[in-house]
Amino acid sequence: MRALTLLEAVNDAYKTEMRLDPFIVTFGEDVGVEGGVFRATTGIQKEFGVERCFDSILAESGIAGTAIGMAAAGLKPVIEMQFSGFAWPAFNQIVSHIARFRNRTRGAITMPIVIRMPYGGGIRALEHHSESYEAIWGHIPGLKVVIPSTPYDAKGLLISAIRDPDPIIFMEPKRVYRSIKQEVPEGAYTIPIGKAKVISEGDSLTMVSYGAQMKEATAAVGELKKLGVSVELIDLRTIYPYDKETIINSVKKTGRFMVVHEAHQTFGVGAELITKVVEEAFLYLEAAPVRLTGPDTIFPLPRGERYFMISTDEIVKNAKNLAFYSI
């Protein structure tokens, strides 16, 4: 075993699977020679050749649209949108076709495509480079949406995504691309899509988060412990289809529920999870569920970025209030 960054784990997942499955191809802007602007595909063209890993022309609609043909004819496209904020030219192809082919053809033509995209803020980036739009993808029937938060999970989830028979939006938390290292096993292993992970067991409250936000959430759990609040922290890992069972079981135990995510609030992942909790564990709730999210504003340029991001302190404060709330 060796310690890898999340980015290196993505790269490792690619290489591991591409060695096993000769039909996997990967392409996107700058992914070939340069290995991607973040270097997620470094060395892949060198090892697997230009037919299996190449620079596409600068056209996201084209990248997604051609992947459809490739998938239908038996290839396994793993495509990259350079930033999630530049996936929109491909929105039509993804929503109108990739998500719909299986249903439209009653299973005759399917879309085993992985669409990777770095997402999220906190990196002082140019406009369109900081957004978290998982809720938009999660809203589309026919797509699965996966967000790893650690190197180990990134590798296991990406391998699962590549082997999945259906299209996956695989969103990578670029803020922590290089900032965490973790032991990652050599060779192939999978982490089931649709399964959340309980990071810490606790009985004061249930907290769900995912992606880069897990960093502050995890830190908050430690702080809260000192205050006598024991948090059951759950890393959602799959946005859709999400792991209802793990969440509901936890809420039934703790009676208090909180979601923390960087993305906008309205119509967000928090809205969905809280609704589900209210529907299925209402009688167990000891306080109104809480969502701590990014604001409903356009992601600000760097000088205003701090208004968007959620700090450990804010999580602690809100969790404390929730834990000590009594009706």
Added chain:
Amino acid sequence: MFEKFDPREGKKLEIMNENGEITPINEIPLMNDSQILEGYLVMLKTRVADEWAISLQRQGRMPTFPPTKGQEAIPLGALMALNQDDWFVIAYRELSGWLYRGIPLRNWYGYYYGNEKYAHLPTNKYHTFPPSVPIASQLLHTSGLAYAEKFKKTGRLAIGFVGDGGTSEGDFHEALNFAAVWKAGAIFIIQNNHYAISCPREKQTITPTLAEKGFAYGIPSIQVDGNDILSVYGAVKMAAERGRNGLGPTLIEAVTYRLGPHTTADDPTLYRSEEEVELWKPKDPLIRTEKYLLSKELLTSEKIEALKEEFLAFAKEEFQSVETSEDPTIEETYNYHYKELPEIMKEQLKERKERK
């Protein structure tokens, strides 16, 4: 006139060569010496300001910044050939045109520094759009602007800029076709700097030129030496005449080279050789213009040095005003989404002010 420079026959408009020698071409509008000098000053100011931004980025005082080094002649030559109230629609590498139009340098710095207030450019004053990061999307705006001005019969044109990579996006093709079908007064400029981040121009399309894409939409199209401000000026002047006479859009491919990295976050050694960069250095638009002006004794080396100092001091001042200016307030991050902030957003703002 454009027919004489059919890019499909390998023709390209070149007026001033690398040595700063000018060969006028019949019927092609030519800049006079005072215009060349004026252009040179803006180019030099752009170069100095651009390099200062890079060094600020290296000092950790500026976030990611896209340099324009080597491409200064294109937006500048183009705007010099147009009126002050023709629309200027940029991608993100058009600082020279920005300065020529009289937009403060602090607005360019400030936008990249990361404060939205610097993108507040009154349209009646500048007729300029803010940087557009989603590649090629701005060209459709250009077509729309040109349509509106035609509708209003103002005689105003719209000029839109895009990179070589941008010609692969659907928006590029749609923009050309819209403007052509409408016979709108749009001018499209491709700044072919040979790379879209790491992707070389040759991998973007197999046609020998980008200019010839225009013919598919019935648009007169021309390739010019983009490192020669006179060629750019001449071509845009002719395009403007077509546009103002109701003859529709023109496509101009300005061939240049990005001497710096794609942005300060980019490492060009991964995809291009030092030898290739060396090959382009002597073709630098600034150097050749300088050669011309020196040979004409319109400028001296001492004067150039003095100007560089003056411009650097200016750039420093402009950045300082940005660096010492107030960051946006949390209210500002809310207040500009709608004319009237919806009640639900007001509530959220209030709640978040308490939270932060």
